Amino acid sequence: MWRRMIWLVLVALVALAAFIADLGTGPSRLGLGGALGGILRPDSLSGAEAAILWEVRLPQAVLAVLVGLALATAGAEMQTILDNPLASPFTLGVSSSASFGAALAIVLGIGIPGVPQTWLISANAFVFATIVVLVLQAVVRWRGSGTDILVLCGIALFFTFNALVALTQFLASQQALQQLVFWTMGSLSRASWDKVRVLALVLLVTLPFAQRAAWPMMALRLGEDRARSLGINIARLRLMALLRVSLMTSTAIAFVGTIGFVGLAGPHIARLLLGEDHRFLLPASALTGAAIMSLASVASKTIIPGVLIPIGIVTAMVGLPVFFSLIFNRRGTV
Amino acid sequence: MRRLVIILLAVIASAYVTLAALPAAADEGVVVTDITGRTVTLPRPAKRVLLAEGRQIIALSLLDPKPVDFIAAWLGDFRRNDSESYAQYRRKFPEIDQVPVLGIGSDGTFPVERAIEIKPDVAVLGISFAPGGRANDVARQLEAAGIPVVFTDFFVAPFEHTVASVRILGRVIGRDARADEFAEFYEPRMKRIADLVARANGPRPRVLLETHASVGDCCHAPGAGNIGRFIAFAGGDSISASVAPGPTAQLSLEYVIAANPDIYIATGGAHLKASGGLVIGPGFDPAAIRERLAAVVARPGFSGLSAVRNGRVHGLFHNIISTPLNLVAAEALARWIHPEAAREIDPDATISELNARFLAVPLQGVYWIDLK
DSSP states (O other): OHHHHHHHHHHHHHHHHHHHHHHHOSSSSOOHHHHHHHHHOGGGSOHHHHHIIIIIIHHHHHHHHHHHHHHHHHHHHHHHHTTOTTOOTTTTSHHHHHHHHHHIIIIIOOOOTTOOHHHHHHHHHHHHHHHHHHHHHHHHHHHOOOHHHHHHHHHHHHHHHHHHHHHHHHHSOHHHHHHHHHHHHOOGGGOOHHHHHHHHHHHHHHHHHHHHTHHHHHHHHTOHHHHHHTTOOHHHHHHHHHHHHHHHHHHHHHHHOOOOSHHHHHHHHHHHHHOSOHHHHHHHHHHHHHHHHHHHHHHHHHTTTTBOOOHHHHHHHHHHHHHHHHHHHOOSOO | OHHHHHHHHHHHHHHHHHHHTSOOOGGGOEEEEOTTSOEEEESSOOSSEEESSGGGHHHHHHHOSOGGGGEEEEETHHHHHTHHHHHHHHHHOGGGGGSOEESSSSGGGOOHHHHHHHOOSEEEEOGGGSTTSTTHHHHHHHHHTTOOEEEOOSSSSHHHHHHHHHHHHHHHTTOHHHHHHHHHHHHHHHHHHHHHHHHOOSOOOEEEEETTOOSSSSOEEEOSSHHHHHHHHTTOEETTTTTOSSSEEEBOHHHHHHHOOSEEEEEEOGGGTTTTOOOOBTTOOHHHHHHHHHHHTTSTTOTTSHHHHTTOEEEEEGGGTTSTTHHHHHHHHHHHHOTTTTTTOOHHHHHHHHHHHTOSSOOOSBSEEEOO
16 A cells, blocks of 8 residues: 555656656757746746747646546556456547548548637547447447447447548648648647646546546456446446546547557556556556656657657657566566 | 859759750651650650649640640649649630549559550659659559650759759650740749849848648748758748758747747648638638738747748748749749848739740739738
């Protein structure tokens, strides 16, 4: 218990350090001292520096943390409800459907009428991700909540939407194709305070419920029969978890594009450090995800100064070494 | 800068010499040296050309009053990516709709079988189909089927290849004199820009040219290649040329704010209509264009840039860049980058003269604009 507490605090400190590092890096001369000073005393910065801090650095750094929290929490819940360590928030086709929604907006300009242009792509991505969730809900209600049927349906949806994305790519002009490819690689350059607010609200709504479901989820981890004998309504538990996962994932993807690996590796790293207890696993996963995102954001800004490398590429590059070292240093099973 | 001008002139001269040294005697067919240096012999000037870059209809339009008659088949890029210009051509030549479309505009979708079936007199391919290019199998297959292949280039090296490519096309369809006339029109005007830039003193103004500018995330900008070279040619210091590792890169907004460009130029066209980006070119009136341009520079972080504060915000029609009309883009850039020194340069006058003397379908619309 104490050991887990200490690990949790350590992970939180790493996440905080990564966030501060993210705040202090960028292609301009505004360093960490200047950035922190600018937050505490807004009048200490010049106009350009203030614009860099409040329009670029802060929204991107905060959004990176929120996206990390959302994707890694969603990943941890997904791995439990599907009883599969290889599951991630994208397993059931939520990401490919969101990509298709974005592709429709980017390539064909098709979107929800009345949505302002700046939100069109995000709104489309969100709507399509939600469609997939509704289909999965229907499956759960109709055929019960067996993991096999869910995963098979998810895979079918994944391939369906991937094919549709490929079709729009095939039809796209070169310019739209470039935009679409960049979108699917994920980027924090689309950060804004509005998006930060929306994602923060989603997390405020979902995270407490995820934490409250930690105990029955823990029981589910031990096997369906055991969970049933404890009087847990498994179908309902899966359905609610699926709802949380989808809401977090689709909102995150809608704002930053598809950023892989965080939702898979965050929970795993947390599990390797703290074990299976969901009450600790969830916050640790979330903080690990935030740390991975912040570090990836630092790398995406600094590898080629002035140019943003899509963060989806970087998350894997940053997370993989950590992931490998944990796997190989661990005795026993993953 | 002087060196660039000298290189430019040397290249133009050498292209001229190689082409002039090949007499086109009627009895021994037409001999063409294409942009990659291959020598191709056609039995007679081509009547039916396969255009692998649909937008090169503009080059044909410079050379002959009935450009559509020469096109046996073409790729769909012009129809798809520049719908408004295509509509201008359709108004004058309704039969353009009947020209067979091969593929949808990218070299990866080229249906070779269909091309062989159409059996054009010659296939004019862009440089991406050339040996070592992305799609060089196409050229091999066409030649195996007995269709002569000629390479032109208006994209990779516009300064070296534009005039040479127009001459190659002129030679292919038997319009050499007309191609020479265009060269005489084009070269002095480009030289005028180079001279003026050479005379301009003081530091080069910093320029951000954002390609396909939208209201979404910032800022896709060119590297040191193709469009990036136009900025350097017109005397600007492109803030993206030194940092972009490839032909194009996404700059971070922070870098843009820190670099604080003196001049901001957005490129766009009808293809950005749906996504809320900059529309410009045929089919759009100045008020609509300015409204979109204002929205582009109203994105977060732009208001403090000196380009925006000093009203040096401009829009350019993107598709004019990789055609022989890139002269208009070069002139507009020179005006924006050196407004004092380039006072006498007037892209609109150039457009009027191109319309009067050369183009089968005149340029009608706003191809370059100032926000203020």
